[in-house]
Amino acid sequence: MKSEPSEFSIDDLVSAKGQTTGWFGVRNYQARNFMRDEMRLGDMGFFYHSSCPEPGIAGLVTVCNEAYPDPTQFDSSSDYFDPKSNEEAPRWVQVDVRLIRKTKLLSLAVMRVHPGLQTLRILQKGNRLSITPVTEEEAAVLNELLT
């Protein structure tokens, strides 16, 4: 799960109420579908810092609420307002995640050269999705590296 730390960082999550946040603002259909169709209560997520000096995984989170309508799509004062959506047929959803723990930074550079991570979606050329699935095998390698 990608976030620009200047927008919302792992430290923001550490200090958030209940160390929990709604993952609002996703406005890409593929990423939305991953949240809606694949993410289930108790699933683990990797909190990734993007578009920053040191991109990489900065912490572990768990899904504490499954997909529900993202309220910012209805808020005309929000950057994430979508005039084409409506309450009867919400277009965008979010999940809530809770901090498991902040980790040392596992940099993109390190992940790129690790033999066990070559299949990771986030490393593929042209990858732009803010939400991508991680396989059990990949998760095991990541957990090992983050220990």
Added chain:
DNA sequence: GCCAACGTTGGC
């Protein structure tokens, strides 16, 4: 700031 990659838009 550059640029590759990809998604979205809108005219036809």
Added chain:
DNA sequence: GCCAACGTTGGC
């Protein structure tokens, strides 16, 4: 329904 143009993402 095609596809060119445009916008966005995000690493470097």
